[in-house]
Amino acid sequence: MSDAIIQARAVEKFYTQPDGNRIEVIAPTDLDVSAGKIICLLGPSGSGKSTFLRMLTGLSTPSSGEVLWHGKPVGNEPPNVAIVFQSFALFPWLNVLQNVEAPLEARGVAPIERRKRALKTLDTVGLDGFETAYPKELSGGMKQRVGFARALVVEPEVLFMDEPFSALDVLTAETLRRELLELWLSKKMPTSAIFVVTHNIEEAVLLADRVIVLGKNPGRIRSDFEIGLAHPRDRKSGKFVEFVDYIYKIMTQPDAEPANVPGQVRPASTKPPRQKYQMLPHARTAGISGLLEILNDGGGHDDLYRLAEKLAMDVDDLLPIIESATILGFATLTEGDVQITLEGIAFAEADIQARKMLFREAALKHVAILQCIESVLKAKADHSISDEFFHDILDEHFSSDEVERQFETAMNWGRYAEIFDHDPQNARLVLSEPLVEIHPATKP
Amino acid sequence: MKKPHGTASLTPYRLWSLLPRLEPARLPDLLMFGAAIALFYGLIMVARTWLGPFTPQVEISRSAWALPAYACLSLLRITIAYVLSLLFTLAYGYIAAYNAKAERFMIPLLDVLQSIPVLSFLPGVMLAMVALFPSRQLGVELGAILLIFTGQVWNMAFSFYSSLKSIPRDMREAARIYGFSWWQRFVEVELPYAAIGLVWNSMMSVAGGWFFLMACEMFVLGSRDFRLPGLGSYLQTAASEGDTRSILWGVATMIAVIVLLDQFIWRPVIAWAEKFKVEQVESSDAPHSWVLDLMQHSRSLAQLKKKALFPLRESLMAYFARKHNATKSESVKSPRNMWIARIAGIAAIAFISYAVARVIAMLAGTTHAEAGELALGLGATFLRVNIALLLGALWTIPVGVMIGFSPRLARIAQPLAQIAASVPATALFPVVLLVLIRLGGGLGIGSIVLLLLGTQWYILFNVIAGAMAIPTDLKEACSICRITGWQRWRKLILPGIFPYLVTGLVTASGGAWNASIVAEYFHFKGQTYFTAGLGATISRASDSGDFTLLLASTMVMAAMVVTTNRLVWRRLYRLAETRFRLET
The missing domain is CATH 1.10.3720.10 (MetI-like)
Known part of the structure; x- marks a missing residue:
């Protein structure tokens, strides 16, 4: 494509750790952004969506590969872009007008011209009369309007948006989405393309002319397709639902990792001793229990999409819980359909103490890091070991932020299963008092 | 005082308004005018003494009438020391926050410097300053100011550094993506973000300055006896004579000065700094200051802002924006800069090793x-x-x-x-x-x-x-x-x-x-x-x-x-x- 504004050529992002170990965040990827389109980049958390956006804008330099704007490397001359941030990123000490004028100041625009352009943009986004207000006096929706105005005032060639509606309540987000579309469709926007990063599938189908779905570990493009529906789009229409279902399926298809294939007995003896630790989804035990109860009460299986709707949850928040249930062997996930297993039913119907036992069994059977922690603790004479040890182990597999999250999840699961206890003051893990291996009913 | 501007007929009211009169809105202006004159007079007086010949043993008067002048002199020392501290803070904090290599030794160094008692700096600083200006009073004055500086600066520098480090990523990226120049980033992002911490630390620092004023204005160094006219030396003289009356006068003056400072400087500054709070919703009880209200209603200050400050701000902003846009394609680390940094680093290491060697040699004499x-x-x-x-x-x-x-x-x-x-x-x-x-x-x-x-x-x-x-x-x-x-x-x-x-x-x-x-x-x-x-x-x-x-x-x-x-x-x-x- 020669008319592309941005061309990403084999861009890749990885972090090299002190011991030379490489953590790949984004696998080598090609991507073109051309004029006249709204592009939505979808992906679960941890797929490097934001990193990708930052590489395209030149905020972050790829570890290898290059980003070209009109054929020239992005580092040479900063492209004319703007970003709308999830957190708004307004300067709280500047009033609305000053916030919008700030980018023009940076471009050396004279005061009178600056004011004229800022007022015009504020008028476009519906902020008339709020010029002298400070951000803290505004509601979330109004703040994001200021964010839009600040972005539009520089007439960016490509407008980037990083989860622009995620921090807003449902109604406000819907209003702002509609306003954005109106501005774009009526060509009142001085931009030739919009690039939106989001984890909300419906939002993507509602806005996008083209959707790119990222997978994780490492981040890579799993699907890239056009949505040819006319605007305004009807959420209830068959085509719309088809697209949503399609994306759900892509996002929920298990990544090709053995740990994620449910119901399989691990042939532990034949595997090499140093197997890769599976990435634990960041779900808490309470969430897993809740999901299994709902599944069990609802007849044992449900469509993922319907489940998300029933719980009023984003798929991004629901998926980790379902993945956890599949890792533990409590549920299976095929083609967007969640099915509870026999173990899952037993768990859902047990009482608090019995649940802990079942969880413990499942965790020690399926979760590599918990197996490892248990065997190490049992082997040690004092049945305790410092956190550092497991941080070090995880360090070899994950980036440092991810290590924290992995550790936290493992901690949550392990403590619930009463495999070990955590002593935060000394930062040590301690083997729990051996559970009495008897039927829970005979407990005092 | 509100009158409709449309009615242009020549009424008695209009005639009356031609005469100068004292309407309440003018009162702040008069006060500001008076303050400017007083400041000017003070500057001349200070310049005369400081550039005058070196008089190591000023006779410290114990008369209560000398107190206003002494208080002003002490205040001036503290002010200059504070301004120096602020400049140092901005430079040190900035470098430490943005230069990872420098950060590694600048922050531990700050920790150590903070723990060195102020008075231990006294002999070294004093002798160096007197040697620098042997024939002028300026030397001793500078020495005292530098000592107060060492008592004020470290916590401010640390506060500024940690503020810079904690600026949210999105805010930084917004500044970058919109092409803020170095200067714009400094005045519109970094300084405002650090403002609250700087204000509170400044208050603490200045309070610390008063604490050490007593020691810095009058001291014996070997055979030499240094005295500077000021509140500290007044109190010290009164104390060593056992003159209870003078002590009480001095303490009363000091309390008066501190209360005035609080009302005229710190309250307004705190009330003004309220807008730099990074918060999502407005707090219900924001601090108030009547002085700030007065200043915000002063017409002459508004004029000054419009005629001088605003154009100045504009031209600075435009200058740095032009510079930023002209140089943005250049790489930051030019080979020349690398060489300068390397030479500076080697020089610093050499100096430090020399100093350490000397210290060890000296301590061997204990x-x-x-x-x-x-x-x-x-x-x-x-x-x-x-x-x-x-x-x-x-x-x-x-x-x-x-x-x-x-x-x-x-x-x-x-x-x-x-x-x-x-x-x-x-x-x-x-x-x-x-x-x-x-x-x-x-x-x-x-x-x-x-x-x-x-x-x-x-x-x-x-x-x-x-x-x-x-x-x-x-x-x-x-x-x-x-x-x-x-x-x-x-x-x-x-x-x-x-x-x-x-x-x-x-x-x-x-x-x-x-x-x-x-x-x-x-x-x-x-x-x-x-x-x-x-x-x-x-x-x-x-x-x-x-x-x-x-x-x-x-x-x-x-x-x-x-x-x-x-x-x-x-x-x-x-x-x-x-x-x-x-x-x-």
């Missing part, structure tokens, strides 16, 4: 007797500092909690406590000493009282803040569960105020070590009172010009402070942050 004295002094001062902390905590915890739990009491007590706290303890030393001597107590015990005077306020204010921060529902939960008396203290109050208490104790401990120098060694009524202690050793070494002993004792104290910080305070801090945080 005798056994001196080493014994140091060890004994360290123990004595350590005991005194901790007893003072303990005593301080013992009375401030119940009182602070009482004030914090009762909004009505807080309204009355807090301003009073603030005034009491802002009176530098050094100014009160003579009074306390007079009483102690009359009672027959020695300086060994007396110095604990003096340390307490200087440091208890930090604990009190933090305890009040901590008690106020305990959520009402926790208090109610305690009442419902019938947790009262000692149980209530143990389960609710002490854990609740713990993080604040630790903060207060850390500040108080640092202050107490530093204050021990002034508290353990005192010239009074022509006699020198002292007691065994590290602070006394430092003071005596400085007095007699014994540099070896000064260096040794300073290093012992700095090492002690840094070690306790690392071993005790930092751990307690971490405990406070992890286990005793009330949020989320």
